[in-house]
Amino acid sequence: MKIFTVVLSSLRPVRFLIVAFTCALLLLSSAVPAFAISSPQSDPKDATTQLLGTQREADEVAKEPPPGLKEVQKKSNEGLNEVQGAADIEKQKRPDNSQGATSVRDEVENFLGKVTGNK
Incomplete structure (x- = not known):
């Protein structure tokens, strides 16, 4: 029990920062789903036609x-x-239509290169 009180007393100066960080994290995590609103919307009539078929x-x-x-x-x-x-075959990724695609590793290396100034 004494260890617990020592830890709490040592955290007292940074307690405000911990609370502020937690509140910011909660605020941002609840706001992230709102970003999906700006994504491109599909035409509902197309989906209905495909489903009816x-x-x-x-x-x-x-x-x-x-x-x-x-x-x-x-x-x-x-x-x-x-x-x-053959529905939506043009939208699916296959080896024959993704030859020019960059891998995740290449994208990360390019990003890190830009951040560090090596590229």
Whole structure:
């Protein structure tokens, strides 16, 4: 118990700084989700159209008996997979469309180089 009181008495001069830092941290952590408002918004009509098409296909498949292996393989070879088909294929990252992308390591090295003045 004596150790606890010694620690508390030694923290007394910096107590205000600890409280101020904690309050600032709470304020900033609650404000971070507000930054998502400025992100680009997608068109709700596009998503609805895609969902309706997917729902229509699911209803058609549900009315029929389960598809065979050949049919499933044929359908899945048309795009990314059987369900998604080729929808949003241009938005997904693949090795063939990300050859010019920089890695996280390169980005960090560039940033540190700019900060330290080496680049």
